[in-house]
Amino acid sequence: MNKNELINYWRKNLTLPNDLTKDEILNFWTVGDKPYTVRVENVKKYSEIFKLRTLIETGTYYGEMVQVMINQFDKIISVELDEKLFNAAAAKFSDSPHVTIVHGDSGKVLPKILENISVPCLFWLDGHYIPGTNDTARGDLDTPIMQELDYILTHPIKEHVILIDDARCFIGPNPVLNDYPTIQELENYINNKRPDLFFEVKDDIIRIHKHELFID
Structure with a gap:
């Protein structure tokens, strides 16, 4: 398949053919990426519509999202x-008392963070390992998404809103990454764990929130 065929296949099926090579998958991930402004616009939109004043992000990277949302x-x-990357971000935001940068694997440290959360939060889950780069770390898994979701969905606060970046990477085990579930597996998990939640994939972002607060 060429680039356009792969993108169209993904948009229609939210999965990819099983026989793709490593190069084909990496190429699809590259051409299927979205402008960073799309990420920012969605985080801002969801925070405003759901009236959320706390942002919890996994995968600080260079701190772009924190920087853009620092007054939001x-x-x-x-x-x-x-x-x-942690040290750089901690130094960068050291003068912002409402910003906390945490060092660790989100699949392990998120429970401790959630112990001190008593209000609905917007979660921006972007702690995915990126192959072939020198500036991203890998924990025990390529992505801790299932652990992250389990912690959030079992938290006493039931009005959290979850946005997961890089939906196109969730195609199941493949020649590049082994630990990513498929979109369908994620949706089935959410439906079983919290059937009251709405699940949608749009603009390469997975969106999980209450049914009655559905956003067009």
């Missing part, structure tokens, strides 16, 4: 596994 939220917590 009253409290921001961002988790970064890579020590160098």
Whole structure:
């Protein structure tokens, strides 16, 4: 399949053919990426519509999302596994008392963070390992998404809103990454765990929130 055929296949099926090569998958991930402004616009839109004042992010990276949202939220917590990136972000936001950068694997440190959360939050889950780069770290898994979701969905607060970045990477085990579930597996998990929640994939972002607060 060429690039356009792969993109159209993904948009129609939210999965990819099983026989793709490593190069074909990496190429699809590259051409299927979205402008960063789309990420920012969605985080801002969901925070405003759901009236959420706390942002919890996994995968700080260079701190772009924290920087853009620094005046959008009253409290921001961002988790970064890579020590160098963590140190840089911690220094960058050291003068912002409402921003906390946490060092660690989000699949392990999120429960401790949630212990101190008593209000609905917007979760931006972007702690995915990116192959072939020197500035992202890998924890025990390529993505801790299932652990993250389990912690959030079993939290006493039931009005959290979850946005998961890079939906196109969730195609199941493949020649590049082994630990990513498929979109269908994620949706089935959500439906079984919290059938009251709405699940949607749009603009390469997975959106999970209450049915009655559906956003067009």
